[in-house]
Amino acid sequence: MKKLFSSRTLVSIIVAFIVIVSLIAGSSWWAKRTNTPPFLQRFGNDLAGGVSRIISVPTTAVGRTANSISNLLDTFEENKELKSKVDEFAQDKVHLQTVEEENKSLKQQLKLKATLTDYKTVSAVTISRSPTTWQSQLVIDKGSNSGLKKGMPVLAGAGIIGRISEVNTTNSKVALISDTSSDANRFAIKIKGDDGDVNGIVTSFNREKNQLIMGQVTSNNKISKGDLVETSGLGGVIPAGLYVGKVASVTDDDYGLSKKIYIEPAADLGNITTVMVAISQIGAN
Amino acid sequence: MAFWQLTKLRVIYPVLLFLILFVDGTLMSSMGGLFTQFPWHILPTLTLGWLFLGVQFDVEKELPLWFYVVVVGVLFDMYYTGIFGTYTFAFIAAVAVMKQLRHILDERVLSGLFMYLIGLLIYLVISYVSGFVTGIANVSLTSFLLYEVLPTIVLNLTIAVVSYYPVWSFFQFLR
Numbered sequence: 001m002k003k004l005f006s007s008r009t010l011v012s013i014i015v016a017f018i019v020i021v022s023l024i025a026g027s028s029w030w031a032k033r034t035n036t037p038p039f040l041q042r043f044g045n046d047l048a049g050g051v052s053r054i055i056s057v058p059t060t061a062v063g064r065t066a067n068s069i070s071n072l073l074d075t076f077e078e079n080k081e082l083k084s085k086v087d088e089f090a091q092d093k094v095h096l097q098t099v100e101e102e103n104k105s106l107k108q109q110l111k112l113k114a115t116l117t118d119y120k121t122v123s124a125v126t127i128s129r130s131p132t133t134w135q136s137q138l139v140i141d142k143g144s145n146s147g148l149k150k151g152m153p154v155l156a157g158a159g160i161i162g163r164i165s166e167v168n169t170t171n172s173k174v175a176l177i178s179d180t181s182s183d184a185n186r187f188a189i190k191i192k193g194d195d196g197d198v199n200g201i202v203t204s205f206n207r208e209k210n211q212l213i214m215g216q217v218t219s220n221n222k223i224s225k226g227d228l229v230e231t232s233g234l235g236g237v238i239p240a241g242l243y244v245g246k247v248a249s250v251t252d253d254d255y256g257l258s259k260k261i262y263i264e265p266a267a268d269l270g271n272i273t274t275v276m277v278a279i280s281q282i283g284a285n
Numbered sequence: 286m287a288f289w290q291l292t293k294l295r296v297i298y299p300v301l302l303f304l305i306l307f308v309d310g311t312l313m314s315s316m317g318g319l320f321t322q323f324p325w326h327i328l329p330t331l332t333l334g335w336l337f338l339g340v341q342f343d344v345e346k347e348l349p350l351w352f353y354v355v356v357v358g359v360l361f362d363m364y365y366t367g368i369f370g371t372y373t374f375a376f377i378a379a380v381a382v383m384k385q386l387r388h389i390l391d392e393r394v395l396s397g398l399f400m401y402l403i404g405l406l407i408y409l410v411i412s413y414v415s416g417f418v419t420g421i422a423n424v425s426l427t428s429f430l431l432y433e434v435l436p437t438i439v440l441n442l443t444i445a446v447v448s449y450y451p452v453w454s455f456f457q458f459l460r
Contacts, residue, residue, distance in 0.1 A: 021418055023370035028419040031367050041363055048307070048364040055304065056311040063315025070318075128310030129317055130365035131328045132372070133412040133433065134421050136321075137365065138314065166367050173367065179421065207424045210323045271318035 031166070035150045042168045049139060049171035052128045060273070067271060114281035116233030116240035121155070121276040122146050127171065129272075137165060138174040140275055148172050148277055151237045153187065156275045159243040159266030160231065163187070164277065177212060178205050178269050189214060189244055190232035191261065193221045199232055202244075202263075211248050212263040219259075223250050229263050239280045294459040295348040298339060305331045306357055310365060326433045330441050332357060333379060333408055337401040337445065340383045341392075342456050354380050371415040378411055379404040394449060401445055402438060409434050 036042060107115070124140040142148055144167045152164045154174045165175035191198040191214075203215035214229075227247040233240025245265040253260045312329045313320060320327040336357075339350060358373030366372070383404040390396035413429055416422035424433075 020370050020374045024368060024415055024418050027367075027369040037367065041367075044360070044363055048360065051304070052307045052310060052364075055307045056314070059308065059311040060315045063312075063317075066316065067318055126314050128307065128365075129314035131309045131313040131330065132365055133326070133328070133409065133429075134416040134419075135366045135368070137367075139310065139364070205423060207326075208324065208428055268318075270321045270323075272314070 036144070036167055045166075045168040046143075046170050049127060049141070049168065052139065053141060056127045064273070116280075116282065118281040119239035119278045120281060121278055122148065123274060123276050125274050126272050134179065136176045136179050136269075138162075138176065138272060138275070139171055140174055140277075141171055142277065143168045143170045143172045145169055147279065152280075153231070153238045153242060153278050154275050155242060155267070155278060156272045157267050159245060160187075161265075161267045161269060161272060161275065163238075174275065176269055177202070177265060178207060178210075187238050188232045188234040189229055189263075190240075191223055191247060192228045192230070193223045194227075196221045197232075198223055199234065200261075206262070209248075209262065210265075212245065212265055214261040214263060215253065215258070217259040217261055218257075223247055223259075223261060225249060233280075236282060237280060239278055239282075242278060292459065293347075294344060294456060297459055298344055298348060299353050302332070302335055302339075302353055302357060303360070305335050306360060306364075324428065324432050325436055327436045327440055328409075328433070329444075330405065330408065330437065331444065332361070333376065333405060334401070334441055334445050334448070336376065336380050337383060337397075337404055338448070338452050338456075340380060340387060341397045341400065342453060344456070347460075350380070351377075368419065371412060375408045375411040375415075379408040382407050394446075397449070398442060398445060402442065405438055405441060406434070409437065 031037070037045070122142055124142040124146075126138050127141050128139040130137045130139075138154075140154075148164055148167050150164055150167055153160050154162050154164060160177065162174045162176040162179070164172050166173040186201055186203070188199070188201050191200075198217060198219045198221050200214045200217050200219075202212050204213045205211070206213055217223075225247055229244040229247060231238050231240055231242040231244060243266050245263045245267075248262040248264040251260050251262070252258075309329050309331050312331070316329075320329070336350075336354060339345075344350060354376050355373065358376040359369065361372040361376070362369045383400050386400045386403060390400060413422070413426075
């Protein structure tokens with residue numbers, strides 16, 4: 001009988017396997033440590049981003065048309081619902097403007113500079129998205145040229161969608177919150193409960209439920225379904241007051257010592273055409 | 286090199302391969318609403334499809350296919366994940382298996398599609414396993430098979446079926 005593998009092939013397969021596993025583990029460790037990738041990788045990514053930008057013109061057009069057609073189907077129902085909300089928002093907006101004015105003048109009186117809630121935004125367009133099993137990342141068309149840095153939060157539509165995971169000169173990558181790598185979704189959040197705030201961090205994402213998980217919560221404050229979740233600003237890089245989502249359910253963790261809170265993210269992680277990067281103003285002036 | 290040589294398969298094939306690499310990403314982003322609608326996670330793998338067509342129509346007679354497979358794998362890793370190794374290995378393994386299968390199977394369309402199916406499975410399984418190496422895996426095998434592998438295979442086999450004959454005649458024309 002012919003042997004399936006000669007001993008030489010077997011040895012080379014094993015060597016190749018070891019090389020590949022160490023390459024994957026090594027580069028993932030390296031990517032976590034550094035703020036910007038090595039020059040060659042950055043140069044290659046900038047070049048690839050340029051090509052991608054050209055290709056994305058027709059495909060984005062096709063995608064947008066498909067989306068608008070599917071949106072058209074439930075426009076009527078949506079319109080009815082939205083109309084009822086508009087009046088409410090107008091009132092909120094006026095209120096917000098007054099409070100903002102008041103806040104500004106009070107800050108001036110106190111001679112406060114930037115606080116946790118002060119941030120400016122840089123808007124960017126999505127040019128690509130990794131067609132991969134893990135590490136769902138977006139490539140956006142702004143990079144270190146526009147002042148972006150690794151770790152900054154990225155918003156789209158209703159709320160936060162992820163963080164900048166790699167900055168090249170003219171483009172950068174956004175790791176989505178649906179990705180359980182530690183640089184994507186470990187940010188400090190705050191739940192506005194009935195009897196006070198509950199602070200904590202996002203500990204993981206449950207892809208099978210499409211929900212964020214805030215683990216190891218020991219606070220006794222009551223948290224109920226539908227409570228709003230926002231960033232707390234603790235840690236410094238991410239400003240306070242960015243909308244994250246709503247509480248979906250509260251369970252005890254495996255040992256019954258602390259609570260595990262499931263959060264329905266506000267942003268739609270599917271359709272992301274434009275994003276905003278929030279740059280905290282603390283330390284900027 | 287005279288101009289007419291630029292229209293040869295050995296030039297056109299790799300150029301299209303690199304363009305298709307980026308088409309995958311832009312498709313994923315523009316059709317993201319559809320492809321990643323909860324609970325689905327469908328991947329366009331046109332790059333692998335193009336490599337499959339290259340293997341099936343035997344482009345290796347005219348160009349260094351292995352070299353391009355490695356380059357595309359490295360580019361894919363660099364641009365889409367920033368972590369080297371996973372997709373380089375996935376592309377190499379999928380192409381290696383498809384090439385072995387081609388020796389065993391005949392040249393009919395169905396045999397070709399079966400070959401692509403196996404290649405795709407290997408590609409997806411390697412990407413799934415690599416998630417455990419880097420500790421970022423958060424999906425069980427069942428939902429991976431049901432919501433990612435199954436629809437991905439359906440989508441990409443359909444694309445392969447549709448493009449099979451046009452690409453075949455295109456290659457004939459370029460040869």
